[in-house]
Amino acid sequence: MKMEMCVPSSWISSCGGLLAAGGAASELTWSRIAVQCVPTMLALALSPLMLGIINRTKAVMAGRQGPPMFQPYYDLAKLLGKGAVYSRTTTWIFRAGPIVGLAVMLMATLLVPLGGSSDEDAAPLGFGGDLILLAYLLGLARFFMVAAALDTGSAFCGMGASREVFYSALAEPALLMGLAATERAIGRYYVLDHSGGMLSLSEIHVVLSNDAGTIWAQGALILALVAVSLVVVLLSENSRIPIDDPKTHLELTMIHEVMVLDHGGPDLAFILYAKALKLWVLSALLVGLVVPANTGSLGLNIAITVLAIFGVAFLVGMIESVMARLRLPRVPQLLVAAMALAGLALVLEYREVAAP
């Protein structure tokens, strides 16, 4: 009896929480909901453009003209229009992989804030502790992508799967510790009165953007360490140079591209789109930390943030133009270094308060 009484009420209250910002109560109006949908819509619409920008940057740096900026959109449209061919070895796991991967990335875009500098402009689904959920959602997508790769029974896919899981096992602690350090460093300026004593990603961004000068001045070292480790995580999670080479699936770069070797048609479109969204989400995290825009106008904030996200794409393109891919045995070292930086940031953060 008690169960029937209890569950719906708690679900309804969290239903409200879904639409309100990260636990902080706000008026539920249609315009509010519309405003909260804008960042998500932007992410959905603009994320493939990031891939276009990266490719254009690389082309220009190499003295080529390169494909049009909107090439990823053409690719997506073409792939969505195709039929499919499946290996006889594969099962429903292979077909589920791209679907779960895309669903997870769509969820992730709903958790990560985009230029909101007040509680009302927070990410639609954010809550205290969403950064933990984000890291584990990425894990869920990875599990299914890797399972889909191994489902083909191909040695190449197996090789890619092995490396993908291994590198992300190292990148995940780095991401989590980096976000933890940020949360701690910023939570200091914020009196908590709710939600399990932990800031949501949106609240982190709100606090940071409202007092960016002071916070960066006082915690510059911590935030810079986190930013550096986030860049490495971003490159690794999105399989970019120097960890992986997105251009090819051939012998020595067998990580992400080789995992999806057997996918085609709409499945590949899902994978491509999920990849773009992942790049967008992690870039938005980085931008939120480094360029916490607060101009007083939400539209302008969002515009600045989106430009900065494209800036990240440009940066990734530059890195890809000037660096070679690392030898495989070197990659774990880079990731462990990122983990160490994030860990150091966390230690510094704890020490800073503990010292006096």
Place this chain on the structure above:
Amino acid sequence: MNQVLMSVGILLAGAVLALLTSKLPRICTFLGAGSAVAACAFGVLPAWNAFNSVGPYESQRWNWSMPEGADFIVQLDVLSALFLLPVLFVSGLSAIYGSQYLFAARYHKQLGPPWFFYNSMVASMILVLLARNAVLFLIAWEVMSLAAFFLITFEDEKPGVLEAGRIFLIATHLGTAFLLVFFILLGQRLGSLNFDKAPPDGIMSSATSSLLFVLMLVGFGTKAGLMPFHVWLPEAHPVAPSHVSAVLSAVMIKTGIYGLLRFLAFLGPPSEWWAWVLIVLGLVSGILGALCALAQRDLKRLLAYSSVDNIGIIALGMGIGLLGVQTRNAALSVLGFGGALLHVVNHSLFKGLLFLGAGAVQTATGTRDMEKLGGLLKKMPRTALGFLVGALAISGLPPLNGFMGEFLIYLAAFREEIRLTNPMVSVPALIVIASLAMIGGLAMLCFVKAYCIVFLGEPRTQLAQEAKTPGFFMWVPQLVLALACLLTGMFASRVLGTLGPVLTSLTKFESDVVQGELQEAAGLLSHIAMLSAALLAMIAVLGLFRWFLLMGREVGSTNTWACGFSAPTPRLQYTGSSLVQPVTSLLAMLLPMRTNLNPPQGYFPQSASLSTETFDFWQERLYKPVFALIGWALSKLRWLQHGLTHLYVLYIAVTVLVLLIWFLGMRA
């Protein structure tokens, strides 16, 4: 309460009946498994009611002729009920599964003994959870261990089984020895061997309570499989019949955790280093357990090591909780202990599920060696689905239940208050965050391997090629457990909400403070459940979208592309060992490995081979040397042994004489 005692009665009656009808396998299975299922079903409702009640708790007390004025006391409070529910649930389902699993052995084995021991093991587990008297507790504890021993050695004709049973017997008795001393000391301090009431404060010096804590940690830690006392798990779990492994790993090792939680309350205010010890042991168990797990080829051995890793997660939660008690921080202790308890329940469900799945694989193919399997999803789709749910849950991935407990422990480690108190508290929190993240990554790799190598791809050998579909009674329990994993994930906030009384007695905070903290955490969990539901809906919508896209289009099928090589064989697939090789080679110092390499020699090499074997760090570096030393010391006493009966009679006579003189001397 009485109903739960009646289910103990049903179990014991079933045990005896199964033994009596041992010659008739069909009737014996019906009586043995049927009584277990009936007893478990009978006990679930009262256990559920007790779990939801806020006290006072029912108890029963009888006098029995035991020393030290002890009474036969049983009581069912929320802590007992919390552990009792998984015991009943998993044991009942495993009995259903076991009825079919064991029945296959009816031509060369008597089925009476295994059902006798299975039912007595479950009955004694229930009594362990109910007992409020040290003598009763130890008797039940011992019956549980002995019954488990006879179940583990069921297939004693196979090589290595008796050896594994012996390791289990030695480990569990060493643990019990520590517990015996613990109970005697505790009884001395309390003045009674009954522990049905909370003791008055301040009856123990901190030195005594610390000594008791260490005794308890070793004794209960051995049962729970906390590293470095875990050596029996990877030996005993693989060789036991699979429904028994499921019960051992899912619920029996939890009695160790239960013991720790139950008796922590009797030790008075905790010292800071207790929390440190728990967190360090949790870190070691978690990371090394996951690492050892992913290096295994034997599917059930992998699962056994993964239990060590999950016990590590529970210990991390308990450590954080103790830290909260010690620093008088309600939020920390509620979240830490709450996360640990939630993980106890969750682990029971998904580990039971995974062991049943592994057993189905073993029955279908006759092997547990993952490198010989592959492609089983097509032969046994339901087992594959159950195992997938279990693998996702144990990797701590949302929307399943494994994530919820870990989330609470994370939340505790992230608490604002941690760093405002003192650096000796913030460092453990840091360790917890880092190690949980590491464990998460390693556990995922481990279960990607376990799932994909066994169920996906092409069959690697004839054994996998000819796999048989498991029977009805073997797959139904798996799907029930899989559903339970999903539901406890979705309703984790509800489970957490009822932990108030347990957490109040564990943390010794005011009950409304505890309730307040619980409400906050439960709110977050129900928010996550909402998001999980949204995620599932999103997956469904995208699935429909894909179906819509492909509708009416050409969908072909072909071979997997092998870079132009046209005649690939299943042996070209990536193996499980190569899948995890990057990790095992990077962390080789933590994972000792023997490599036997016979390289190709000469211009026309005749043969070449490479085999690797991972061995247990602690067993190889700690226990083997210590036991070798003990063996060496004892061999010095060999001159006493002559094999002559009259010499032994002389020894006895001399001993009696010496004791008599000593006794009379004491008298005088």
